[in-house]
Amino acid sequence: MPFPWLRTTGKTPAFRLKYKPAGKTLVVSFVLLLFIVCSSMISTAPDANMRRADKAYAKADFAEAAVWYQKVLDKDPDNTQALYKLGISYLEMCEPRKARLCLDKVNKLDPRFGQKVIVNLAEALHQNYEFEEAKKYYQQEIYGTGRADWNYVEVIRKRIDECNAGMELLAQSSVAQVVNMGAVVNSAKVEFAPVLGLNDSLLVFSAHDAPEGPEEIRFSHKKDGQWQNAKEYIPASNAKTGHSIVTISPDGKLLYTYSPADGLRSYDQSKGKWVNPKPMPIPLNRLANETSVHISADGQFAFFASDRPGGFGGLDLYVSQRFPDGTWSAAINLGADVNTPYDEDSPFVDFDTKTLFFSSRGHNTMGGFDIFRSELRDGKWQKAQNLGYPINSPHDDMYFTLNRKRTTAYFSSDRPGGMGALDLYQILFSEQ
Numbered sequence: 328m329p330f331p332w333l334r335t336t337g338k339t340p341a342f343r344l345k346y347k348p349a350g351k352t353l354v355v356s357f358v359l360l361l362f363i364v365c366s367s368m369i370s371t372a373p374d375a376n377m378r379r380a381d382k383a384y385a386k387a388d389f390a391e392a393a394v395w396y397q398k399v400l401d402k403d404p405d406n407t408q409a410l411y412k413l414g415i416s417y418l419e420m421c422e423p424r425k426a427r428l429c430l431d432k433v434n435k436l437d438p439r440f441g442q443k444v445i446v447n448l449a450e451a452l453h454q455n456y457e458f459e460e461a462k463k464y465y466q467q468e469i470y471g472t473g474r475a476d477w478n479y480v481e482v483i484r485k486r487i488d489e490c491n492a493g494m495e496l497l498a499q500s501s502v503a504q505v506v507n508m509g510a511v512v513n514s515a516k517v518e519f520a521p522v523l524g525l526n527d528s529l530l531v532f533s534a535h536d537a538p539e540g541p542e543e544i545r546f547s548h549k550k551d552g553q554w555q556n557a558k559e560y561i562p563a564s565n566a567k568t569g570h571s572i573v574t575i576s577p578d579g580k581l582l583y584t585y586s587p588a589d590g591l592r593s594y595d596q597s598k599g600k601w602v603n604p605k606p607m608p609i610p611l612n613r614l615a616n617e618t619s620v621h622i623s624a625d626g627q628f629a630f631f632a633s634d635r636p637g638g639f640g641g642l643d644l645y646v647s648q649r650f651p652d653g654t655w656s657a658a659i660n661l662g663a664d665v666n667t668p669y670d671e672d673s674p675f676v677d678f679d680t681k682t683l684f685f686s687s688r689g690h691n692t693m694g695g696f697d698i699f700r701s702e703l704r705d706g707k708w709q710k711a712q713n714l715g716y717p718i719n720s721p722h723d724d725m726y727f728t729l730n731r732k733r734t735t736a737y738f739s740s741d742r743p744g745g746m747g748a749l750d751l752y753q754i755l756f757s758e759q
Contacts, residue, residue: 376402377409389416407437411444418447421722421741421748423454442471449486453694454721454743456497458490465490486694489721493693496716504755505717508737512547512557513746519739520673520726521751522575527730530737531560531582532751533571542571544582560596573619573673583607583620591617591631610658611647618642621674629655630674630683640668644685664710665701672696673726677733683708686725694721698738718754
């Protein structure tokens with residue numbers, strides 16, 4: 328990213344024209360004055376960089392902040408404030424390896440810098456799969472935290488549990504290969520919520536500029552077994568600000584979207600336009616914050632996420648059945664083997680195998696949201712099982728959707744190595 332920098336302004340030649348040398352003393356005086364001016368410019372340059380970096384940091388524009396903090400460090404490699412904030416910027420950009428180097432140096436340069444560097448260093452190690460080392464720093468954070476901050480200590484203990492889960496999941500044999508879908512669908516934008524339609528030949532997903540912006544609905548068709556370059560599904564001129572796709576009808580003509588302002592809605596898609604918007608009916612919508620929904624192919628069941636009162640905590644997963652008259656039954660919580668005190672979201676149900684896939688911050692996640700599965704047996708959802716590594720990571724892995732042959736699936740993740748803040752990934756399952 329190019330940014331303005333201090334430049335010479337041509338004042339020195341003008342100064343010389345106005346004050347012509349009159350002797351040795353004047354020349355020496357001028358040289359001394361020029362040295363002072365240049366020294367002043369050099370000494371204030373890092374401060375100008377720091378101000379620009381801090382301004383971008385305050386706006387949560389971490390990519391720009393990182394550029395300016397690096398300029399500060401180019402001149403002052405041991406500047407702990409710049410190192411610390413550069414480390415946090417890298418964490419926010421999901422570059423844990425770079426974050427680890429910065430934060431580890433801060434910790435070694437100045438142990439008195441503060442306890443805050445410890446937990447961030449632990450987080451960088453955690454995100455970089457260095458679970459054992461991360462646990463040491465998380466434990467150090469607990470020792471340095473007062474007993475009065477019990478809630479915070481519980482958060483750190485959960486991080487330690489995630490590291491333990493990560494080590495166990497990494498030790499298991501992999502049943503799948505995960506590949507980034509590449510530039511045909513991904514970009515520097517945020518791509519998320521992939522949905523399959525038209526017998527798995529259509530991939531529809533949401534995209535927006537990072538860190539925020541109006542969502543676009545985009546699509547890719549599969550031709551000769553390959554996904555083609557994504558195009559607008561709904562023109563940007565008709566995009567609904569803040570609305571992201573959550574599911575699509577089997578024929579591809581009915582879209583379901585979520586927005587914080589309107590909750591869950593359905594739209595008919597006709598000739599590239601949004602028409603006939605309808606809020607999802609109660610009890611599926613507007614009783615609290617309902618963030619995602621999956622409708623069965625026959626339209627008879629709706630699985631959705633909600634933080635309504637009476638759940639286990641955070642977002643829980645519920646199911647509702649459609650009656651013959653078109654109304655919906657009271658929502659039923661899917662129970663403690665699916666829901667936890669943390670968030671559960673983005674349900675997808677394979678109705679032929681009676682298997683629910685969803686994302687959760689609870690259970691034995693290795694960090695962030697992990698993708699889980701639960702089977703329905705004798706009318707009861709079984710204890711959720713983590714899909715394991717490399718499907719899951721210490722980052723947010725969400726919006727799982729499965730093809731009809733159950734040979735491949737798609738999801739979105741902010742793991743390192745992507746093209747944007749969130750990318751779409753494909754899961755290729757191994758033959759059992």
